Amino acid sequence: MTTYSLDPPEVSRHPHGLYRELRDDAPVTELGGRMGRGSLTVSRHEDVVAALRTPEVFSSDPAAVDIGTVRPLVPLQVDPPHHSKHRKALDPLFAPRQIAAYEPRVRELVRELIDQVADDGHCNFHQAIAEPLPSTVFLELLGLPVSRVDEFLALKDGIIRPPARSMAERREKVAATGQKIYAVLEEVVEARMAERQDDFFSTILDVEVAGEPLSRDDVVDIGYLFFLAGLDTVSASLECMIAFxxxxxxxxxxxxxxxxxxxxxxxxLLRHESPVAAVARITAADTEISGCPIAAGTRITALVGSANTDERVWDNPHLVDFDRESNKHIAFGAGVHRCLGSHLARMELRVALEEWHARVPDYRLADGIELRYSQGVRQVDNLELVW
Ligand code: HEM
Structure with missing residues (x-):
């Protein structure tokens, strides 16, 4: 029997071949290797979208994936109908008009970061730009101290890509890191409960849904998700784009x-690279996908990256065509859990690409570099550039 895996570095670097094999030969299968183990991986666009749009069967319950939490991440791991209460509270804070107000600060930050390397003729793009930019924006937005950025990045990596040799060690490390993240967030939320400031946590403590404020735990749980979602995804997206x-x-x-x-x-490039390569679900009832019966309680890995390059939906899916007429990619997910931060992410990416190409128009990979893409969220930490 064929074992499919994203583990070999050349497959992580160019996953499109594996995605195509899966769609054609094994649209519902268990991957070997680290990603997708213990779950069924679904790869066709039609199946991925159907799963994401049917939350009553494909639940986002915390049992879908282990990320060190003691309560569900809000709103990511909350199913309808409760989910909509949280989105109603959060959507206005991340609406395009709100996000446009941050653009000047983001541009200033990008310019400062580029100034530090522009005359050097080389940099590690991950370290110089892609990691510090979204992290600083995000910590400022949330009202977390930017001086502690390295500590926060280490905590985020401890959840998303813990250095572990076994699943048991991984679980242990993730749980221990989770406790540290809770401690940081509880400290900030307590401080804002005592005294409001001009930041996200203060705003959200005053938000009311149907006349009720969000609970302290709700606010901490929203913070936990933002910690993961806001510190990693934009960095990885920017790296995938610059690498291309x-x-x-x-x-x-x-x-x-x-x-x-x-x-x-x-x-x-969001479509082609799909920086968030997959999302997790767990079946709440017996069901079937592409004719394959699936029992209730089965973990599902929905391969967003494969859906975004499915030839059943896209013409020449492997061609990067900036003039593509219709581009309904699902790089930000689909259905009720579609990304809350998409306007913020798009603005940061646009400003970063505008400023970078205005200052460093002609760059290439340093000689001999074999790019290393992480799985799940496709970070490229050895993105060594020269110009
Ligand atoms: C290019 C960057 C980003 C990508 C590719 C991305 C991708 C995604 C995807 C695929 C989902 C769906 C997850 C699922 O269905 O299980 C999601 C959800 C989410 N994202 Fe993003 N994201 C990005 C940036 C951000 C940022 C900057 C934030 C910060 C606010 C954010 C906050 C969230 C939240 C809160 C959810 C959960 C929404 C819900 O459950 O209703 N994302 N994102």
């Missing part, structure tokens, strides 16, 4: 010559 552009000078030249193309490039 460093290796594809014609595409890069278009952005440099015509920055108006950048928003289209972002959507196409």
């Amino acid at each position: 552009l460093a290796q594809n000078p014609d595409h890069r030249r278009r952005l440099v010559d015509d920055p108006a193309v950048i928003p289209h490039a972002i959507e196409e």
